[in-house]
Amino acid sequence: MSSTLIELCYGSAYPSIMAKELLHPDIDQIDLSAVLDALSDPTRREIVAHLTEVGEDSCGSMNPFSSKTNLTYHLARLREAGVTRTRIDGARRLISVRAGDIEQRFPGLLPAVLTAVRAKEPS
Amino acid sequence: MSSTLIELCYGSAYPSIMAKELLHPDIDQIDLSAVLDALSDPTRREIVAHLTEVGEDSCGSMNPFSSKTNLTYHLARLREAGVTRTRIDGARRLISVRAGDIEQRFPGLLPAVLTAVRAKEPS
DNA sequence: CCTATTGTTCAATAAATGTTGAACTCTTGG
DNA sequence: CCAAGAGTTCAACATTTATTGAACAATAGG
Numbered sequence: 001m002s003s004t005l006i007e008l009c010y011g012s013a014y015p016s017i018m019a020k021e022l023l024h025p026d027i028d029q030i031d032l033s034a035v036l037d038a039l040s041d042p043t044r045r046e047i048v049a050h051l052t053e054v055g056e057d058s059c060g061s062m063n064p065f066s067s068k069t070n071l072t073y074h075l076a077r078l079r080e081a082g083v084t085r086t087r088i089d090g091a092r093r094l095i096s097v098r099a100g101d102i103e104q105r106f107p108g109l110l111p112a113v114l115t116a117v118r119a120k121e122p123s
Numbered sequence: 124m125s126s127t128l129i130e131l132c133y134g135s136a137y138p139s140i141m142a143k144e145l146l147h148p149d150i151d152q153i154d155l156s157a158v159l160d161a162l163s164d165p166t167r168r169e170i171v172a173h174l175t176e177v178g179e180d181s182c183g184s185m186n187p188f189s190s191k192t193n194l195t196y197h198l199a200r201l202r203e204a205g206v207t208r209t210r211i212d213g214a215r216r217l218i219s220v221r222a223g224d225i226e227q228r229f230p231g232l233l234p235a236v237l238t239a240v241r242a243k244e245p246s
Numbered sequence: 247c248c249t250a251t252t253g254t255t256c257a258a259t260a261a262a263t264g265t266t267g268a269a270c271t272c273t274t275g276g
Numbered sequence: 277c278c279a280a281g282a283g284t285t286c287a288a289c290a291t292t293t294a295t296t297g298a299a300c301a302a303t304a305g306g
Binding site: 247248249250251252253254255256257258259260261262263264265266267268269270271272273274275276 | 277278279280281282283284285286287288289290291292293294295296297298299300301302303304305306
């Protein structure tokens, strides 16, 4: 795992690379431990469930789930694990779940987790 | 989570309770975070995969997976999460996966994880 | 150009995690 | 009863976590 947050976010500590493109693992590099770890946190699961429902959402819209700073952390965790994709849209970041990729890599896993989340917390 | 290992193992720090009955959550108390957390560790996943294959096994037979001491820790983790059941058989402990219970509580979850484990490490 | 908005970075902190070796307890077979 | 085998407990440790507030950077709109 990267040591600094900037490396975790951009895959490099180079300032020149900032705000260009965020680091996403490609399908083959998605690691089961990382995914399960990402999904083992209740806040992150709620984020994933929410994103699954709405398709795509900005960081700011998800403030109810956690504080702004902490959200950055959790979203980085999800993205770095390969669970979500973050695309830059002006000043905002739009997040979505990489449902197809995760399904391709670990069939049945995400649906099972989402079923469990919905069972506990009805939408 | 319990503070001391003895509490984690027996649900109480009372020495008189030792070696009598190990603490297992019942189905309704099995927590998704705890299960995902238990399964997020590669060593524990291998243990679960192995147990799924052989049905039931003793602590000592699983030494290849980790050191004796560490095995106690990981097995306590799995048992406390509700993933495995440990029954005492004389001087030995026989461990098995609570596949039915987990399936009832979180349908599809364990099969998906096991499929992923097998895909990575062919038996 | 200013400023509000959006989100990130940094440093700090408290707690949990995985791992180890030495000492211990319990059970069983001789 | 005693020694060997099975597994646990304990204390210690280096890492990783989740969380916070203050300061920062980038963009969009007036």
